[in-house]
Amino acid sequence: MWEIQKARFFKTVAALDAGPNTFPEIAFAGRSNVGKSSLINVLTNQKQLAETSKTPGKTKNLNYFLTNDNLFFVDLPGYGYAKLSAAEKARIGELVDGFLNTSPKLAGIIALVDIRHEPSELDFQMAGWVKTTGKPSLFVLTKADKLPHTQKKVQREKIITSLPASDEFEFVDFSAVTKEGKPEILKWIAKTAFPQKAKAVMRTN
């Protein structure tokens, strides 16, 4: 299985034109507290890596992590902080929306939604942004360990039916505690970021 062997914080970007524009990028979007840092840490096999995005000066910007020396994870600002002013929220919205629609290296988007709750207004807004990019998008339903199996299925169906254009997205349950969903997410990242390699492997099998 394709794995992330190494990962490190690369840079914080506060303006649209300041991205590295070198390797393929996978963006991670979700409201604060949804489990975005936990997901990035599990995928990269690190305990604290994504906490960097929560340190002063970085929370409202795009945070780039370099993985395997050939792929960027772009941690988008967690939105929905009640404490932010309207002007700050607008700036973050513009940065995220602008990044998703103009980054030449963006290969795909991982959007996070808490499996226990109906999608909020903010989740709908995120789904709208994601859809307009036309990029391959994977919705990760987080904190799956908090629900029993049957309820998980019910919630998943509810979320899928309530999100507009959900037939254009892929969905996977994930738990940072049990690591459920990790192999599927890694597989999706590999095929999305490196479609040529994925095709070559299929041809040789």
Ligand code: GDP
């Ligand atoms: P972020 O703000 O989106 O980066 O969210 P964090 O990754 O920091 O997670 C927010 C809180 O939810 C923390 O207390 C985590 O320990 C908890 N959490 C995140 N993912 C999971 C999960 O899969 N299962 C459980 N039980 N808790 C989780």
